[in-house]
Amino acid sequence: MINVSNISFTYNNNKKIIENISLSIEPGKVTAILGKNGSGKSTLVRLILALLPISDGKIYIDDIDINCKEGINQIRKQCGIVFQNPDNHFVSPIIEDDIKFGLTNHHVPETIQSDCVKSALDKVSLTGYEKRNVSTLSGGQKQKAAAAGILAVDNSIIFFDEATSMLDPNGRKELQLCIEDLRNQNKTIVIISQNIEDVLHADKILLISDHQIIKSGSARDILTDYETLKGAGIQIPFPVQVYHDLFQKGIKMKNCPLTSGELAEELCSLK
């Protein structure tokens, strides 16, 4: 469990990036963070991972303050992250070596490392890419390889920071299934994405705007709140946009749909 209590942060130029934010990331759940570009999501994640110093406030992991050696150790032990830019991700140019580096850090015996690499690459449809140099991968393939590196090791808390932005629709579904699997294994997941499909199945969504969390709730609560999403500059889910636009034209559905299936049902019951 991660608890963030009244934290604030500015980079050295004194512009407020995060102002008095509190939140909790619950174990075994998928938490999504939504917010427009530059709203401070990656900064927030870097603070939680102790990659940046907090200006004010406290962050705890399992009740241990991360601002001490033991706290940092816990963070390093439990947390994994797939970064926004896959190029920031790789520590070794060869995919297999890169993934094995993570495995060794997690004390996975060398004898089974190759199997772990293979199964992680299978999960993201990069079967047979062990010996490839990451610099020869396409953008989407890099994102897949970065995700495979995290899927291979046994972190209890995993952050995906816009890790799907270059995936094709199939790749996106594949990664969603992986995340579903992780949730079933009781892992804690944090997803940041601009793509609504990625956050549709989150247990909880936190909406950031103007340096603060302006709303948190279930995926349905947040994603059907047209005005709040619009105000925060977030993409409106297609069914919600349709609901809103038809409403303006005097066509009223009973409930605001969130999926295309629900939208079709609502439309069919209009008559």
Next chain:
Amino acid sequence: MQLEIKHATVRYSNSDKILDNIDLNITEGQFLGITGKAGCGKTTLLETIAGFHKPESGFVLLDGQNIYEKRFVSQSFRKRLQIVFQFPENQFFESDIWNEIGFGLKNISSSPEEKERKTIEAMLAVGLDINEMKNVSPFALSGGQKRRLALACAIVVSPEILLLDEPFSGLDGDGQNQIISILKDLHRNGTTILMVSHDPNVLSEVADKIVVLDAGKIQFNDIPSRVFADKYLCDKLGIGQPETKITADLIGLDLDEDLTYSNFIKKLEKKYLAAHD
């Protein structure tokens, strides 16, 4: 303007053929979408057209001239054709945003006032606040802000041909809408646009035609409604279908070959308001 790719085969030093004997004609003012699975060769195709990968056989011709020929003048080529890369951070090198955007204007003979005006216009167009951002380093920007900057750098020189590699990836809703409307404006004013994207919604919204790549070949070069017609085939090619199409199929609505959002709403309106009368 006439841009042609003739029998082009491209591979990396010892890779398989990434583009396999490809033919493509791009006409003036066209808005061409390019899509396909991750790794199918979209970036390679775009960069081949931009002059970065010489085909091992075949040609890229701009107004009948081979762009890879030595005689081809690269300065004027850069003014006519601009590319926004998939990883925009790899293209920045100036110390602040103002100079990064202004750089492209250096070799274009325009007065200081005109340079300033164009730089301001480009920043406004992509939604970068001038007072707040002009002195910021390109490297201190968030991912979405970098995309906006890269687009500003390309449009500031008013190219005839604009190549965009996944310009929406990682952009928030406002940013997407903003950039879609910039691209629609450029298209209306005659700019030829080639855009790689994985988003079937965006593609069917803006593209006149869509090229689908798979296994080194062009599987489709057609209007959006025909490219996205068959669910099974779209899944197989890894390109998905736009939500207008998915919903229309679920409720048996005919979109008349037009998958744009405004047409979808218009058809729904007609169907349900007519039912009330």
